[in-house]
Amino acid sequence: MKYLTSEAKENIVFVPGRASQAVCYFPQQFQGEFVMQTTTNLGTGVQYTTVNVTSTSIPIWGTCHRRKGNNNFILMLNYRETSCIRCLHLKLRSANVLQVFILNQEIISKCYTNEKLAEENCPSEESLANREAAEILLFKRNGYYTRKEYCPIDGKYSITYKNNNPEQSNECTGNDSSMDSCPSGSILNFRLRGCTATPNTFDLRFECMASWKGPNNENYLIFSDNNRQLNGQKPKYRCALYHHEYRTDEIQMALSRDSTCTTDLINSTHGFETFLLTPRAENLWPAEASFGTCSFPKWMHGTWEHVRVDDDTMIYKDHSSFKTYTIKCVGVQEDENKYLVFSRTQCDEERYNCMRIVERSDNILEFQLGSNASTTKDVFVLCSDDNFQDDSWITQGRTDALDTVxxxxxxxxxxxxxxxxxxxxxxxxxxxxxxxxxxxxxxxxxxxxxxxxxxxxxxxxxxxxxxxxxxxxxxxxxxxxxxxxxxxxxxxxxxxxxxxxxxxxxxxxxxxxxxxxxxxxxxxxxxxxxxxxxxxxxxxxxxxxxxxxxxxxxxxxxxxxxxxxxxxxxx
Structure with a gap:
C-alpha cells in the first residue's frame, strides 16, 4: 500500500483559516483527471467535459464536507451566504472508471441548503441494485493509478453481430467472423465478415477499462472504442452487458449507444449492438496433456483472482505480460509440490514448464513457474530447484464463495x-x-x-x-x-x-x-x-x-x- 508518500502528499493542500471547509478526503485511487459524457446529438456527436477529483473536492460539484460510510460523500458549495449541499455515492470500478450515483434519478445540478436533507437523499446499495439511482460514468484520463485492465473474456470465438440502429441496420452472420485477444489480454479484437451493410467487412478493437457484476447473473464491461463513427457520432467509451453461459461456453453481449450504461442497453441480449460469441474448437493437445494423466490438487479447484482451476486444467491471466495461459497437468512430484505442465497462450505459443504450488491458507494460493520453459518435456531440468527463484511467488486470493467460506x-x-x-x-x-x-x-x-x-x-x-x-x-x-x-x-x-x-x-x-x-x-x-x-x-x-x-x-x-x-x- 503506497500511502501518503512524497507523491501522494502533494495532493493534500492545507489552506490557513479554511480547514473547516474541507473535513474529508477522497481516497487516492479516486483522484485524477476524468472525462464524462455531457451531450449527444447528430450534429456534434458525443461530447465530453473534464471532471477533476482532487484530494478534497470535485470542483464542479463541491468540497468534500463529510464522508458517510465507505461510498457516500456530502459535498458542499458556498454561494455567498447560501450553501449548496448534495450527497453523491462514488463507486470505483477500476483504476480507470469511477461511477457517480444520485438518488431518485435526479439531475446532478440539484442540491439542498440543509445538510440533513442532503444526507437523507444519499443513494443506498439497495437503490443502486434496483437501478433507482441516476448514474454518471467518469473515465480517467490522467492521474495516479491509471493502468491497463485485463478483459474478462478470453479465448477464441466465432461471432454473430447485429446493429439495431433503425437508420442503418447491419448484420454479420456465418462462421467467418471471429474474436480473440491476441497479442494482449487487455484488448478484444473483433473481425466481422459477410455483413449486410457496405462495406461488408470491418474490424473492431475494444480496449478494456473495467468490469463488474451486474444484475441477473450478467456483468458490465467498459472499454474504449476509438475507431468507429456510429450514426454520425463517435463515442470514445462504451458500456456493455454480457452473460457467460458456462454450460455451452457461449457469451451474449450487448452495447449501449453512447458512453452510458443506460442508453439503448437493456440486458446482454437487447442493446444498440449485440454480439453472440460461440467458442471455436481448440487445437489438439499433446497426448500426455489430453488423457488426464494427472490433476491439480482438489483444494486448488475453483476461481481465484487471476486463476481458474478445474481438474487437470488451469487458466492463468498474467497481469504483467497480459498473456492468458491454458495450463495442462502432465506429471506430479508430490513430495516437492511440483507439477510438470504444458501451457498454451491465447496466441498459440506452446511450452513445457514446471510449476511449484503451495496452499498458504484455505483462501490463499501461491505458485511459481520455472524461470526457463522448453519445447521438449525434460522433467529433470524443468523441475530442478535451479529453475526456480526462491523469492518469486505469485499470490492469489480465492474469489468464489468468499462470502460463505x-x-x-x-x-x-x-x-x-x-x-x-x-x-x-x-x-x-x-x-x-x-x-x-x-x-x-x-x-x-x-x-x-x-x-x-x-x-x-x-x-x-x-x-x-x-x-x-x-x-x-x-x-x-x-x-x-x-x-x-x-x-x-x-x-x-x-x-x-x-x-x-x-x-x-x-x-x-x-x-x-x-x-x-x-x-x-x-x-x-x-x-x-x-x-x-x-x-x-x-x-x-x-x-x-x-x-x-x-x-x-x-x-x-x-x-x-x-x-x-x-x-x-x-x-
Whole structure:
C-alpha cells in the first residue's frame, strides 16, 4: 500500500483559516483527471467535459464536507451566504472508471441548503441494485493509478453481430467472423465478415477499462472504442452487458449507444449492438496433456483472482505480460509440490514448464513457474530447484464463495497507533473489529488536530509465517472490487510491532524492522469479554470508525520506507 508518500502528499493542500471547509478526503485511487459524457446529438456527436477529483473536492460539484460510510460523500458549495449541499455515492470500478450515483434519478445540478436533507437523499446499495439511482460514468484520463485492465473474456470465438440502429441496420452472420485477444489480454479484437451493410467487412478493437457484476447473473464491461463513427457520432467509451453461459461456453453481449450504461442497453441480449460469441474448437493437445494423466490438487479447484482451476486444467491471466495461459497437468512430484505442465497462450505459443504450488491458507494460493520453459518435456531440468527463484511467488486470493467460506481472523486484536515515518505530523491507527474478526481498519490523521485524511477497510483472507516474518493477504473493501494487498510484519513485544507493504505478490526479502512502520498497542480497548465489544467511537463493521481519542506520539523508525501498512499475528 503506497500511502501518503512524497507523491501522494502533494495532493493534500492545507489552506490557513479554511480547514473547516474541507473535513474529508477522497481516497487516492479516486483522484485524477476524468472525462464524462455531457451531450449527444447528430450534429456534434458525443461530447465530453473534464471532471477533476482532487484530494478534497470535485470542483464542479463541491468540497468534500463529510464522508458517510465507505461510498457516500456530502459535498458542499458556498454561494455567498447560501450553501449548496448534495450527497453523491462514488463507486470505483477500476483504476480507470469511477461511477457517480444520485438518488431518485435526479439531475446532478440539484442540491439542498440543509445538510440533513442532503444526507437523507444519499443513494443506498439497495437503490443502486434496483437501478433507482441516476448514474454518471467518469473515465480517467490522467492521474495516479491509471493502468491497463485485463478483459474478462478470453479465448477464441466465432461471432454473430447485429446493429439495431433503425437508420442503418447491419448484420454479420456465418462462421467467418471471429474474436480473440491476441497479442494482449487487455484488448478484444473483433473481425466481422459477410455483413449486410457496405462495406461488408470491418474490424473492431475494444480496449478494456473495467468490469463488474451486474444484475441477473450478467456483468458490465467498459472499454474504449476509438475507431468507429456510429450514426454520425463517435463515442470514445462504451458500456456493455454480457452473460457467460458456462454450460455451452457461449457469451451474449450487448452495447449501449453512447458512453452510458443506460442508453439503448437493456440486458446482454437487447442493446444498440449485440454480439453472440460461440467458442471455436481448440487445437489438439499433446497426448500426455489430453488423457488426464494427472490433476491439480482438489483444494486448488475453483476461481481465484487471476486463476481458474478445474481438474487437470488451469487458466492463468498474467497481469504483467497480459498473456492468458491454458495450463495442462502432465506429471506430479508430490513430495516437492511440483507439477510438470504444458501451457498454451491465447496466441498459440506452446511450452513445457514446471510449476511449484503451495496452499498458504484455505483462501490463499501461491505458485511459481520455472524461470526457463522448453519445447521438449525434460522433467529433470524443468523441475530442478535451479529453475526456480526462491523469492518469486505469485499470490492469489480465492474469489468464489468468499462470502460463505470462513476467511479466518485478522492477525491483530485491539488497537495500534504509530507515526508515519517522514510523514510530517501524520499519525496512523490500525484496529480490529471485535465482532467480525476477519475485518480490520486503517486510518491516517493529523497527529495534533486528529483531522482524518484517509480511512481503509480490509478483509483478511489468511496469513502464514515464513522465517521470522508473518505475511498477511487482504482484500480491500473500500475501493474497486478485486483489490488485494499483502503485508509483512514482525513482533518486537506484546505491545510493539513493525509492518511493511509486501507488494502485490507478497514479495520476500523485505525487512519490516528496518524499512517498515512501528505501531504500539494502546489500552483503549481489547477484544475480550471484560471490555466493550464495540469500543467508543467505532461504528458497525460495515462502516469506518472514527478515532477514539487523540493519538499519542510514538517514535518512528528513521529507516528508509515506502509506506506499507500493517499486520502481525498479535492479540
Amino acid at each position: 470462513p476467511t479466518g481472523r485478522c492477525p491483530i486484536s485491539g488497537e495500534y497507533v504509530g507515526v508515519i515515518p517522514d510523514g510530517e505530523d501524520l499519525c496512523a491507527k490500525l484496529w480490529s473489529d471485535c465482532d467480525t474478526s476477519e475485518l480490520m481498519y486503517y486510518q491516517v490523521s493529523h497527529c495534533k488536530t486528529n483531522e482524518i485524511y484517509e480511512e481503509r477497510e480490509y478483509k483478511c483472507l489468511g496469513h502464514w509465517r515464513e522465517s521470522d516474518f508473518l505475511y498477511t493477504y487482504t482484500q480491500r473493501r473500500d475501493v474497486a472490487a478485486g483489490t488485494y494487498e499483502c503485508f509483512v510484519g514482525v513482533k518486537m513485544s506484546n505491545r510493539e510491532i513493525y509492518i511493511k507493504e509486501a507488494g502485490e505478490h507478497c514479495q520476500r526479502h523485505i525487512d519490516p524492522l528496518h524499512y517498515g512502520m512501528q505501531l504500539n498497542k494502546t489500552s483503549l480497548y481489547t477484544c475480550n469479554y471484560t471490555t466493550p465489544r464495540n469500543p467508543p467511537g467505532l461504528r458497525t463493521s460495515t462502516k469506518i470508525p472514527r478515532p477514539t481519542s487523540a493519538l499519542p506520539t510514538v517514535k518512528s523508525t528513521t529507516k528508509v520506507w515506502n509506506f506499507g501498512n500493517f499486520l502481525n499475528y498479535y492479540p
